Amino acid sequence: MPELPDVEQFKKHFEKNCLHKKISDVKAESKNLIRRVVFEDFKESLTGHHFKSVRRRGKFLIAEVEGIEEEILFHFGMTGNLHYTKQEAPKEDEDKFTRVTFEFKNGYELRWINMRKFGRIYFVKEPEKLDLIKEMGPEPLELSEKEFINLIENHSRKNIKSFLMDQRDIAGIGNIYSDEILFQTRIDPHRDIKTLNYEEKKNLYKNMKEVLEEAIKIGPPEGEFSPQHWMIPHRHQDMKCPRDDNHHLKKKTIAGRSAIYCPKCQQ
């Protein structure tokens, strides 16, 4: 789940529930997922303090802690979530895969859920100096059309699917949303960026913004509020193109990931 729009949801959840509450304890079922610090120091540094602010960069959530220089970077890997709930609340469903828990003095806790353990938590002084952040491309929702087109044109050859997913080119877009953006733009994921004409680049920009903004508004894409014209809900179900029942979606490995697209609509 955790691509840009999903992490944006996590941010809202964090902001609404976790700021300015005193941390009373930190627990970790998987201590090795916390990096750049030994767990005991992590726990020691946070206990008695509170989260001051939280921001998003690409697929990262970065929390500022009052009174200390280090910040906490949450990355979710391919599976992950955040859940603020009562400490005694049973760990059902996803919560079974809680790997790190931040307990607050008010009896509630924040659960960092990470089923596949591909996620990481970094504890560092200047997050912007971490390679992952330092080498990251611009935020798609902060780019103007001109900047986006320049970004593509100043790049050497590469297929468009790889371009959208590569965090060093543009931040926060992963497999699911790159597929949706390309579907909406009717561009075949194999296309080399050098073959895109001006009109296509403009449309790509427009659809990228629309898809990401809509996804932030409605929440998880598998949900019932997913727009009728989106391809996302079909990728795990009937594999039918939402534009035409006779179009069958195709699955193919591109850039090491399974791309889903409509060979009839996307050229």
Place this chain on the structure above:
DNA sequence: GGTAATGTTAGACT
């Protein structure tokens, strides 16, 4: 039991 899964990356290959 086999396979695929919303991410990232190192190393081999082209």
Place this chain on the structure above:
DNA sequence: TAGTCTAACATTAC
């Protein structure tokens, strides 16, 4: 040199 491909990471669900 730069882009692509594959495997690896750890785990679960179907």
